[in-house]
Amino acid sequence: MASGFPPILTGRMTEAPGDSHTIARYEATGGYTTLRTALSGMTPEQVTEQVKASNLQGRGGAAFPTGVKWGFLAPATPRFLVVNADESEPGTFKDRQLLERDPHQLIEGTVLSAYALAVHHAFVYVRGEYPKPARRLQRAIDEAYAAGFLGSDILGSGFDLDLMVHLGAGAYICGEETALLNSLEGKRGEPRIKPPFPAVEGLYSRPTIVNNVETISNVPWIVANGGRAYASIGDPASAGTRLFSLSGHVKNPGNYEIPMDLTWRELIYDIGGGIPEGRELKCWIPGGASAPWFVPAEHLDTRVTKDDVAENGSMLGSGAVVVMDDTTNVVAAAHRIVRFFAHESCGQCTPCREGTTWLERMLWRILQGHGRPQDLDMLMDVSDNISPGLTWPPAMTTICPLGPSAVSPITSIMKYFRDEVEEMLAAGVTT
Amino acid sequence: MTADTLAGWSAANRRRAEAMLAAYPDRRSAVMPLLYLAAMEHGHITEDAMREVAALTGMTPAQVQSVASFYTMYKRDGVGRYLISVCTSISCFLLGSDALLAAVEEETGTAGGESSDDGLFSVEHVECIGACGGAPALQVNYELVEGVAPDKGAALCRWLRDAGPEIVLSDEMQQLFGGRRSFDWAIREHEGAVAPVPAFAPYGSSGEEGA
Known part of the structure; x- marks a missing residue:
């Protein structure tokens, strides 16, 4: 642990790297004891109470309080639990590590959650590009069935749960929970208009809870140690530890589990080791490709908490920190991110489908040395049509936040690096 | 229906298709794994593959195509080894x-x-x-x-x-x-x-x- 804090999620894989994914190691290190205790001595409501008390917030990107989300689940049965393992936000690779290295932690969390929610059929939606994590998880599920932690009458409690792995097939948008549910129903992965929310009308129009891999992986610790213990870790408004994915121009890229009370300087320089080859930090993306960028002159001493980052006009999102050094062509970097969203737009909403495409083409034109002075205003105008007012959090003209996400790199470079964009226009630079 | 629809498929893949259809609360949910299976059977997602998957899931071929064309990993043209x-x-x-x-x-x-x-x-x-x-x-x-x-x-x-x-x-x-x-x-x-x-x-x- 870089910060010296006892890890919640990554301890087993750090201490027993050779077999942390096996049921033997999981049980030898206390795994599934929480499930035994809960199924024999706790009511579903008591499990839910611990999750509510923990102040755990969703780790997929939206940071919505998990216990509150659970509280919205409509009473009708059957109902479903879906674990979102469609990790696709550029810069994010934490769920991959949790799936590959400690799948039983996720399974125990899923069974505990399903027990709390009175769910008897759960799915893990794994992105198609993650066959190895899917294989590891499937083997772990097979082990859990054989050991009686899944299936009928789990540990003699009378509680039944079936758990299935479902692979996606290459669509970022399926990480959006209603798109994911459409995909799981065998449809195109197009987001639904909310409300109704999945907790009321989700999979097959039944009450459904969708939670991220990291979110559910925290549940065994929370139930074992109590919600209040979890809530006491880190910043009061950003409870617990989080897995941050560091990548880009940083000496020590990787996933780091830290409590949310550090500064960006500590995260990038102390944990990430700083910028390679003696170069300078130019900017970074604090929470995945959808997030507005930060710059050292303003944000290095900002704290890495949900609220501090929000007050500075961005978000922790999926926990992906992408670092860019002073050699970075920020227009090219912004183009690469906008191109991503243009490619991944599902096409339902005109402002997103057309807007992201236009933004991508304008940035490409500038990169090719054919930019025009009026392109700067047009970039902002098209952005404003996708996300009116260009505020944070973004206003939307679309069903889901994908379109407004494509605006973040545009507003970032126009805010912090407008001179560089203008220079490129003036020089007709070709890259 | 499965036996007729999948007459040309290998016995192993027919069994896999049956298992996929049985695994979900609604057979339409099997369309994504079935498309992967059809790609294994045909080399890529052919017109025939989409018709077969449609018959298995109770969807129309057009519905299957709308799904297959949405996701980048379903290759509707031939791919190399x-x-x-x-x-x-x-x-x-x-x-x-x-x-x-x-x-x-x-x-x-x-x-x-x-x-x-x-x-x-x-x-x-x-x-x-x-x-x-x-x-x-x-x-x-x-x-x-x-x-x-x-x-x-x-x-x-x-x-x-x-x-x-x-x-x-x-x-x-x-x-x-x-x-x-x-x-x-x-x-x-x-x-x-x-x-x-x-x-x-x-x-x-x-x-x-x-x-």
Whole structure:
């Protein structure tokens, strides 16, 4: 642990790297004891109470309080639990590590959650590009069935749960929970208009809870140690530890589990080791490709908490920190991110489908040395049509936040690096 | 219905299709795994494949096509024996993905998402594959290799051509051609891909080293 804090999620894989994914190691290190205790001595409501008390917030990107989300689940049965393992936000690779290295932690969390929610059929939606994590998880599920932690009458409690792995097939948008549910129903992965929310009308129009891999992986610790213990870790408004994915121009890229009370300087320089080859930090993306960028002159001493980052006009999102050094062509970097969203737009909403495409083409034109002075205003105008007012959090003209996400790199470079964009226009630079 | 619809399929894949249809609360949910299975059976998602999957799931062929065309991993055109997917999203881009893509395209004689004349390679650039800590990264038949320098990417292509592995193994390629990884992979995985379809036992797309 870089910060010296006892890890919640990554301890087993750090201490027993050779077999942390096996049921033997999981049980030898206390795994599934929480499930035994809960199924024999706790009511579903008591499990839910611990999750509510923990102040755990969703780790997929939206940071919505998990216990509150659970509280919205409509009473009708059957109902479903879906674990979102469609990790696709550029810069994010934490769920991959949790799936590959400690799948039983996720399974125990899923069974505990399903027990709390009175769910008897759960799915893990794994992105198609993650066959190895899917294989590891499937083997772990097979082990859990054989050991009686899944299936009928789990540990003699009378509680039944079936758990299935479902692979996606290459669509970022399926990480959006209603798109994911459409995909799981065998449809195109197009987001639904909310409300109704999945907790009321989700999979097959039944009450459904969708939670991220990291979110559910925290549940065994929370139930074992109590919600209040979890809530006491880190910043009061950003409870617990989080897995941050560091990548880009940083000496020590990787996933780091830290409590949310550090500064960006500590995260990038102390944990990430700083910028390679003696170069300078130019900017970074604090929470995945959808997030507005930060710059050292303003944000290095900002704290890495949900609220501090929000007050500075961005978000922790999926926990992906992408670092860019002073050699970075920020227009090219912004183009690469906008191109991503243009490619991944599902096409339902005109402002997103057309807007992201236009933004991508304008940035490409500038990169090719054919930019025009009026392109700067047009970039902002098209952005404003996708996300009116260009505020944070973004206003939307679309069903889901994908379109407004494509605006973040545009507003970032126009805010912090407008001179560089203008220079490129003036020089007709070709890259 | 299954027996008639899948008359041309192998017995093993017919059994896999039955299992997929039985596994979900609603048979339409089986369309995604069935499309992978159909790709294994036909080599890619053909018109026939979509009609067969439609008959199995109770969807119309047009509905199946609307699904197949939505997701990038359902290949409706033929793909080479080795599908090489080079990530060019932001983190890989910052660490030289475009040079890696160029080296792979040059070595395989492909450009712009095409297949090589000998049918051995298809090369595509893809959006983020969750390997950002090991950038730049690529996948061969969706098996991951991280920290791939351009010259190593070209060498990987030559190795695939010369060695012609039946089973594409992530750990083997990583050892021979990879560099920095997103995290410690810890143990060697012996299961890999036998086709340009994600290697997952229910699809019949995976093979085991030494098995």
